[in-house]
Each structure stands twice: as C-alpha cells, then as structure tokens.
Amino acid sequence: MTIDDIIDFAGGLDGVLTLRPGPGDGSPEISWGDTFFYHSPDGTVPTAAQPFATIVTKDYPGEPSSRLDRPGAFRVNVAAGKEEFVRRTGRAPQDPAAAAEDHGVADTVMPHPVYGSAGWLAVVNPGTRTDDALRELLRHAHGLVRARHERRRDR
Template sequence: MTIDDIIGFVGGLEGVLAVRPAPGDGSPEISWGDTFFYHAPDGTVPATGQPFATIVTKDRPGDTSSRLDRPDAFRVNVAAGKEEFVRRTGRTPRDPVGEEDAGAADTVMAHPVYGSLGWLAVVNPGPGTDEVLRQLLRRAHHLARERHERRLGR
C-alpha cells in the first residue's frame, strides 16, 4: 500500500477529514508530509479529540525506533481500540513491550510511543498487512464516529 492508497481508502469513509500539513499553511515543519485523519462530517478539525489514524513520514523527537529516516519509509498509526490491540498483539496496552522491532515492515505492532494508549502501527504496509490494516482503519473510524455522536448527545 502506498501513502496515496491509504489516503484514498480512509478519505473514502463517511465523514472523514484528511489533513495534510504543508509549507505555508501555518503548520509546524515537523508535520509537513504527514496525514491526520479525523471523523469530521462538517469538514473542520474537531476542537476536541485526536485523529483516529495518522501517516507519519519521518522520525520525531522521542520517536525514532521505527527508523523512518530510511528512504521511502512511513508508518500508519491507528487508534483501533483496546479490543483490537489485544487481539493483534496478544497483550493489553499497559503490558510491557517485548522485543519488537518497531521498524519491521509490513507488520502490525504496538505503536512504539502510543501503544500504551491502544494504538497500533504498521511501517510500510504491504501484502501481509493490506487487508488487516483496512480492517483496523475501518474499526478506528467506527470508534471515532461513535465518540463524535456521543459528544453530540445522539
């Protein structure tokens, strides 16, 4: 899967706003080239809440274990919920991390920084994670939509 494939897939889900920071838009330079997905049926970034998925294209301070400084490396991060986290990793988000290689390509793993919050990650998704990643992204979108509806009192 390419970055454009993922953006096209997630952007096609109901009520999704894909934010792609770039030079000149007032966003911090560290976010340029990344993508943030929100459930935002009105087309504006929610004042509360976080994205339900992101695509990051470079290492960040305190988040270098995925080795995104390699050519063409990127990571998809997904807030798929505790149940999916346990299902995919075999442990709860708060359990200590084992000997995972956070830079391993085409592998579903705990997010190297936000795994304790139930986030999953895939570096350079490929044939081994294509369908699983789509399922995780659908699940994260569903959870984000439910949170949005609860905030609206529905």
C-alpha cells in the same frame, strides 16, 4: 499499500477530514509530509479531538526509531482501542518500548512505539501481509471515533 492508497481509503470513509500539513499553512514544520485523519462530518478541524489515524514519514523526536529515515519509508498509526489491540497482539496494551523490540519491522501490525499503551497500533511500510488488516483497523478506528462523536452530539 502506498501512502496514496491509504489516503484514498481512509479519506473515503464517511465524514473523514484528511489533513496534509505543508509549508505556508501554519502547521509546525515537523508535521509537513505527514497525514492526519479526523472524523469531522462538517469538514472543520475538530478543536478537542485527536486523529483516529495518521501517516508519518519521519521518526519524531523522543520516540523509538521506526527507521523512517530510509527512502520511501512511512508508518501508519491507528487508534484501534484496547480491545482490538488485544485481539491483534494477544496481550494487553503496555509500555510500547517493551512490547516490540524493533519498531521498524515492515509489513507487520505492532504496538505503536509511543501510544501502544493507549491502544494504538502501527504498521511500517504496509504491504501484502497487512493490507487487509490495515483496512480493517482503519474501518474499526473510524467506527470508534464516529460512535464517540454521535454519543457527544446526542447529549
């Protein structure tokens, strides 16, 4: 899957706002080139919500390397939730650095290098092995955030 394939898929889910920070939009320079997916039926950036998925094109300071300094390398991060994390990895969320020795392994669903303990999963350079799984994870994460949004709206 390419970055554009993922953006098209996730951005096509109901009520998704896709943000692609870049020069001149007021976003921090470190985020330029990355993509953030929010559930936002009204199309505005949620003030208190986190994205349900992201695409990052570089390693961020302070996190274990996913070797995103390679040409064309990127990582998709998905807020899968703890139950889905267990289903995909066979273990409870824990210290992500201890859960995966090499966060740069391509086309493999693995704990997120920083937020794995919160139920986030990641895929570096998704390909044929993870195409279906990544689509399922994105749908699942979107469903979780949409349900949370609806519960808050109904209060």
